[in-house]
Amino acid sequence: MSRAALLCAAGLAAALVYPLLVPNYLVNIGMLVFFTAFIGQSWNIAGGFAGQTSFGHVVFFGTGAYTSTILQVTYGWNPWLAWPVATAMGGAVGWMIAVLSFRAGLRGSYFALITLAFAEVFRILANSVPFTKGGLGMLIKADQKPINFQFKDPIWIYYLALLLCLVSLAVAWHLTRSRFGARLVAIRENEDAARALGIDVFAEKVKVLTLSGAMCAAGGTFYAQKYLYIDPSIAFGVDKSVEMLLVSMVGGAGTIFGPLIGSFTLMGINEATRWLASVVPALKNVQPLSLIVYGIMLILIVARLPNGLVGLFRRGPARA
Amino acid sequence: MIAPLEWRAPSKDFDGVFDPAFLFAGVLNGLLAGGIYVLVAVGLTLIYGVLHIINFAHGSLLMLAMYAVFYLWRLIGIDPYAALPVVIAGAFGFGFVLYRLLIGRYNHGRDENILLITLGLSIVIDNVALLFFGGDTQTIDVPYAGTFVEIGAAFLPLPKIISFGASLALCIVLGLYMAKSDTGKAIRAVAKERQGARLVGIDVETVFAVSYGIGIACLGAAACLLMPTYYVTPSSGHAFVLVAFTIVVLGGMGSFVGAAVGGLVIGVTESLGGLFLGEQLGQIGISLIFILILLLKPTGLFGSKA
Numbered sequence: 001m002s003r004a005a006l007l008c009a010a011g012l013a014a015a016l017v018y019p020l021l022v023p024n025y026l027v028n029i030g031m032l033v034f035f036t037a038f039i040g041q042s043w044n045i046a047g048g049f050a051g052q053t054s055f056g057h058v059v060f061f062g063t064g065a066y067t068s069t070i071l072q073v074t075y076g077w078n079p080w081l082a083w084p085v086a087t088a089m090g091g092a093v094g095w096m097i098a099v100l101s102f103r104a105g106l107r108g109s110y111f112a113l114i115t116l117a118f119a120e121v122f123r124i125l126a127n128s129v130p131f132t133k134g135g136l137g138m139l140i141k142a143d144q145k146p147i148n149f150q151f152k153d154p155i156w157i158y159y160l161a162l163l164l165c166l167v168s169l170a171v172a173w174h175l176t177r178s179r180f181g182a183r184l185v186a187i188r189e190n191e192d193a194a195r196a197l198g199i200d201v202f203a204e205k206v207k208v209l210t211l212s213g214a215m216c217a218a219g220g221t222f223y224a225q226k227y228l229y230i231d232p233s234i235a236f237g238v239d240k241s242v243e244m245l246l247v248s249m250v251g252g253a254g255t256i257f258g259p260l261i262g263s264f265t266l267m268g269i270n271e272a273t274r275w276l277a278s279v280v281p282a283l284k285n286v287q288p289l290s291l292i293v294y295g296i297m298l299i300l301i302v303a304r305l306p307n308g309l310v311g312l313f314r315r316g317p318a319r320a
Numbered sequence: 321m322i323a324p325l326e327w328r329a330p331s332k333d334f335d336g337v338f339d340p341a342f343l344f345a346g347v348l349n350g351l352l353a354g355g356i357y358v359l360v361a362v363g364l365t366l367i368y369g370v371l372h373i374i375n376f377a378h379g380s381l382l383m384l385a386m387y388a389v390f391y392l393w394r395l396i397g398i399d400p401y402a403a404l405p406v407v408i409a410g411a412f413g414f415g416f417v418l419y420r421l422l423i424g425r426y427n428h429g430r431d432e433n434i435l436l437i438t439l440g441l442s443i444v445i446d447n448v449a450l451l452f453f454g455g456d457t458q459t460i461d462v463p464y465a466g467t468f469v470e471i472g473a474a475f476l477p478l479p480k481i482i483s484f485g486a487s488l489a490l491c492i493v494l495g496l497y498m499a500k501s502d503t504g505k506a507i508r509a510v511a512k513e514r515q516g517a518r519l520v521g522i523d524v525e526t527v528f529a530v531s532y533g534i535g536i537a538c539l540g541a542a543a544c545l546l547m548p549t550y551y552v553t554p555s556s557g558h559a560f561v562l563v564a565f566t567i568v569v570l571g572g573m574g575s576f577v578g579a580a581v582g583g584l585v586i587g588v589t590e591s592l593g594g595l596f597l598g599e600q601l602g603q604i605g606i607s608l609i610f611i612l613i614l615l616l617k618p619t620g621l622f623g624s625k626a
Contacts, residue, residue, distance in 0.1 A: 053432045055439070104615040108431040109374045113565060114614050120562060120607040128601040135600070238558065242443065249436065288447035295443030302436045303426050 015162055019155045031158040033260075033267050034165035035222065039240075040247035040259030041168035042215035047245065048253035049175050050208045051188025055112040056119030057216055057244050059097070060090040062126065062235030064217025065224040069138045070131060079140075079149035083221050090217020091210045098209035102202050107191065116238070123236035137231025140224065149225045157226055164222065165260065168215060172256040184208055188254070216244070250297050252308025261309050269293050341473030346595045347588055348474045354587020355484035356545050360560060361567035361579040362491055363538030369574030370511040370531040373423070373431075376438035379561030380445040381536055385411050385543035386552040387453055393460050393547075400460055400547040401482065411540025416533035424528060442557065449554040459551045479548035490541050494534070495576060507531050511574070563590075566610040572620030581621065 015034075019027045039061060046052045067086035071077040077085075101114050126132045144152040151157050175181030183204050186194040195201050224230050234240075243266075251262025273290040277283045305311050360382060367375045388407055392398040398406075426437055467478040498504035509517040510527045518524050567586045571578020586606060593602035613620060 051432075053435070100615055104618065106614060106618070109435045110614060110618065112432065112435055113374070113569075114611060117562065117566075117607045117610045117614075121604060121611065124601060124604045124607065128598070128604075242439070245436075245439075283451075285451055288450040291447040292444050292451070295440045295447065298440035298443065299422070299437050302433050302440065 012166075019158045024154050027154045027158050029267060029271070031154065031161045031226075033263050034158075034161040035219065035226075036243065036247055036266070037260040037263035038161065038164040038168045038222075039216055039219040040244050040251070040263055041165075041172055042212050042219065043244035044248040044253060044255075044259050045172065045175065045215070046209050046212035048248050048255070048258065049172070049181060049188065050184040050205060051254075052205060052209065053108070053112045053245075054115040054241070055238075055245070056115030056117070056241050057212075058236055058238070058241040059115065059119040059122050060093055060213040060216035061220040061223070061240055061244075062119075062122055062230075062232075063093045063213075064090045064220025065230045065235045066126060066132055066138075066220075067217070068221040069140060069224045069230055073138055073140060074131065078147070079221070079225055080147075083149070083218065086221045087214045087218040090220070091214030093217075094213020095206060095210040097213075098206040102205050116241070119236055119238070119241060123232050126232035126236055132232070135232060137229055137234070140228040142228055150228070160222070164219070169256060169260070171211075171215070176256060180204070180207070185254070246294055246298060248308075250294075250301055250308055252310030255308065255310045258308050258310050265297075265309060266290075266294060269297075342595070343592075344472055345474035346591045348471060348476060349480075350588030350591030351584055352476065352480040352484045352587070353591065354584040355487045356542055356583075357563060357567055357587055358491055358580050358583030359487045359538050359542040359545070360564050361571070361583050362494065362576060363535035363542075364564050365568045365571070365574055365576065365579045366538070367532055367535040368568065370507055371423075371528055373434045374438070374565075375532075375535070376435055376561065377441040377445060378535075378539070378564055379557035379559070380442035380449075381411075381415075381557070382539045382543060382560050383449060383552060383554065383557035384445055385536075385540045386547055386550075386556060387449060387458075388540075389543045389547045390458050390460060390552055399462065400544050401486070404486075404541060404544045407540040407544050408537045409540075411543075412533040412537035414533075415536025416529050418536070419529040419532035423532060424525065442561075446554050446557055453554060455554060457551045457553050460547050462548045465548060477549060483545035483548065487542070487545055490538075491580060494538070498576075503527075503530060507534075562610065563606055566606050566613075568620075569610060569613050569618075570620055572622040575620065575622040578620055578622035 015030075018030055022030075039057075042060070043054065043057045047054055047057075064086040067089040068077075068079055068082035071082040071085060072079050097115065097118055101111055106114055127135050132138065142150065144150045146156070175184065183194070183199050186197065186199060187201055187204060191201055220235065247262035247266055248259045249262070250265055251260065252258030270290045273283075273293065274286050277286040277289065283289060301308055360378070364375060364378050367373065367378075385407060388410065389400050389403055392403045392406070393400060422437070422441070423434070426434055462479060464478050468475040469478055469481055470476075498508060506517070506522050506527050507530065509520075509522060510524055510531075514524060517527070563586060567582035568579060569582075570585065571580070571582030586609070589605045589609065590602070593605035596602070597604065
């Protein structure tokens with residue numbers, strides 16, 4: 001076995017044993033790390049591998065969360081059955097946004113801004129139309145049975161988040177080996193050159209955003225089932241978009257482990273600032289403090305470390 | 321985000337929102353708000369036109385300037401309008417230094433990079449504001465806030481009218497400055513042809529920093545004109561950023577006239593959207609215009625190229 005494979009196996013073993021050894025509070029933090037890594041990876045597939053930076057990825061997250069919640073609360077579906085439907089809806093929204101934006105030839109910053117505007121439209125709609133219950137949000141009835149996609153013991157939701165994270169790592173790993181992934185990288189590095197080589201740039205970009213949207217929507221359902229409540233600003237607010245972008249950029253956009261490493265790092269910062277706030281009474285506002293650190297990290301990473309933290313461990317010349 | 325509309329209480333013969341008097345009031349209110357948006361958008365479009373960067377921190381910097389106006393009033397008692405020269409100068413200096421220290425170093429790589437750096441900047445600014453100023457909504461009670469001017473069926477608050485006039489006057493001053501002064505000519509030369517400007521001896525990097533400074537100075541002015549009738553919270557920047565981008569995209573990236581027309585159009589859209597669709601759904605008009613313009617006519621109404 002190679003060193004890398006050994007390292008992965010050790011990491012997986014540690015992740016499996018971890019929740020058995022620590023209190024529930026830490027199990028929950030572990031769950032959040034893997035969940036954030038999962039939705040971060042969904043951003044990374046489009047934003048990192050294919051270079052289609054999105055500022056509004058939350059549009060897929062919210063689509064997934066609302067689709068499964070509406071099916072469940074309004075139509076009495078079982079959440080496990082609603083999950084694939086929600087995932088497909090996320091894919092459909094991804095396909096729609098991709099076809100519209102890429103047909104119009106939007107690239108770079110313009111694509112980033114239009115995704116932000118789409119997320120805003122969805123947020124306002126969710127706030128206004130009757131079937132989402134508007135700004136009140138939607139509550140899922142608590143009934144903690146596995147058949148209801150609700151778990152009494154936090155360990156099961158932890159393992160589910162771990163499983164999602166592993167699936168997303170497998171997807172990213174596949175992208176580094178497949179021709180599809182190679183075409184995406186070619187598009188990221190130079191779209192015109194990729195087209196000249198005979199790549200159907202439009203089709204590939206639509207495909208990757210559909211895939212990314214579906215994954216992110218699956219995360220939305222997971223979130224709704226974990227917290228049993230969603231409202232328009234949680235489901236379509238800019239915060240989650242930024243979080244997905246941040247974990248990928250900080251960890252290393254376009255790398256397999258970038259979002260996971262980014263997610264670990266941000267959770268570490270979160271806990272560190274929480275601790276700092278508990279010892280320095282003047283800093284009772286914890287949340288802004290950690291976000292300030294995130295913002296500074298984003299600036300530093302883009303400016304100094306384009307491969308993210310992953311780049312620190314990788315030998316050889318950095319990607320331009 | 322727009323302040324609630326002032327209008328007469330519905331009388332017996334009130335015909336709903338299609339009442340022409342009601343519509344008239346809505347349009348006037350929209351124009352007044354749009355007049356200040358123009359100033360915000362002119363700053364954004366100037367930065368884009370000269371530097372070719374999208375300043376995502378624009379809204380957050382406006383929020384910061386609004387807090388500056390608020391604290392000048394709260395701590396020293398300076399009237400927001402009297403604060404104009406100080407805040408404009410301060411904002412220019414802040415923008416100039418910000419460009420020298422941060423933006424200017426990274427504005428030559430991939431176009432998304434500077435977008436991400438200004439996103440990071442906006443996250444930092446928003447949360448520093450939250451940390452130091454708290455999350456409460458802050459307003460300035462100017463003594464003349466309750467003075468209304470009656471135009472037709474509409475009662476318009478006096479400060480809004482003053483701000484509208486001041487905003488347009490400042491835009492004209494800026495336009496003249498760009499047209500006549502040496503600095504203005506240098507800025508326009510750099511915007512048109514960077515390399516050529518460098519060859520005739522223009523210090524391009526300084527022109528970039530000055531342009532960024534002027535763009536932020538516009539925000540300082542807008543902050544002074546907004547504060548007598550608006551409120552500020554640390555999240556105000558986020559509310560303004562999409563509005564500003566929509567105006568600039570609608571008018572055409574880099575176009576001054578476009579920003580002016582776009583600002584007024586968006587002000588009216590927002591006001592009428594609120595009237596016809598209600599407080600919540602009314603905001604959708606701006607995002608939809610933004611999406612449609614980008615999809616159908618990315619050069620905007622007055623732009624030359626996307």
